[in-house]
Amino acid sequence: MLAMLARLGYQTAFIGKVGDDSFGRMLGKAIQETGISAEGLVYDAGVNTTLAFVHSLAGGDRDFSFYRNPGADMMLREQEVSKKLLEGCRIFHFGSLSLTGEPAGAATRKAVAAAKEAGKLISFDPNYREPLWENEERAKEAVWYGIGECDILKIADNEIKWLTGLDDYDEGVKAIKKWSYAKLINVTLGCKGSIAYYQDRKVCGKPFLSDRTIDTTGAGDTFCAGVLGFVLEHGLNGLKEVDLEEMLTFANAAASIVTTRKGALRSMPDKEEIDRLIRGSRKNRAEQKIVKTFPVKLQSVDKVKGFVNDMSQIEGDALLLAGKYVIDAKSIMGIFSLDLSNPLQLQIEDWKEEYASVIEKYLH
Secondary structure (H helix, E strand, O other), X not given: OHHHHHHOOOOEXXXXXXXXXHHHHXXXXXXXXXXXXXXXXXXXXXXXXXXXXXXXXXXXXXXXXXXXXXXXHHHOOHHHOOHHHHHHOOEEEXXXXXXXXXXHXXXXXXXXXXXXXXXXXXXXXXXXXXXXXXXXXXXXXXXXXXXXXXXXXEEEHHHHHHHHXXXXXXXXXXXXXXXXXXXXXXXXXXXXXXXXXXXXXXXXXXXXXXXXXXXXXXXXXXXXXXXXXXXXXXXXXXOOHHHHHHHHHHHHHHHHHHOOOOOOOOOOOOHHHHHHHHHHHHHHHHHHOOOXXXXXOOOOHXXXXXXXXXXXXXXOOEEEEEOOEEEEOOOHHHHHOOOOOOOEEEEEOOOOHHHHHHHHHHEO
8 A cells, every 4th residue: 555655656654563584674675665664664583574475366366374473563562663653644544454463453552542642644444364363353343443543444345244244335334433433434345346435425436347357466455545645635624526536536446457467566556557547448438328318207396306316326417408408417406497397308428228217207
């Protein structure tokens, strides 16, 4: 995630511990080569660097194996956390991996508390890895702690089900909100895209599917970096639906590019490459759009209300045409400005066959 933010031009720093061995020194060199400050990286001569092996499965998914009993990352102590970095940052991001054991768990909680006290935004990604936990109960306790502390939450679809026991994302997020004051909750759905929950809004982000996907390692971190980059530019207050759409589009596009490359740390795209993918996708969608027009009749207040509610299921523009007037079909006030005694023309700019059942009861 830090590598992606650095690629986008932001100053980033890592806080953690590795062994004072060849693997640890290699990692220290690697993060610096990708533009991440190693000021907060501590080397431990007494414990080896944790090793993680990633086995690629069919379809680009992965299986993880860890060598860590203990590993140096678990041995970070409270007094080794850089206060200077916490005071100088704008966003402090953490995951559940540093909460799997002590003393790193206590160091993590202290860092979160210090960052919050300094008025920094807190970002959390559970990034649940079952083999690293003593038991599921402890893992859930740690994840709920992170959810309760953060302003920005990124959580995967399978993690919602694992944590809440709920298959429905909306219901899962409702359960999470009982524990959390997070202003922005993003749910990643793999090849199905993502969803942003902000205040009372829910915005879906379309995926950027590629037949060149070979490795999904780092996709979630890349998505998270895209979101945090947006927050660094726009803040967390007063976001509109169009802002959330822009955020998800950029984050999904960046994650898609990473899946077409091996590895993660050195595979991050730059902003120009991401923007190019977005422009190409929009051009392709525009070329593939099917515009359809239907006569509809809306002769009662209740029918107009139901119609506007149903139109929210239509992606893209839905317009009502009445003579020289063109009204947004999703605007109840706009519709009431028309003469509803006569049939209107409903024009859907990006027709999909699934919309037929939505508009059927309004056809004239």
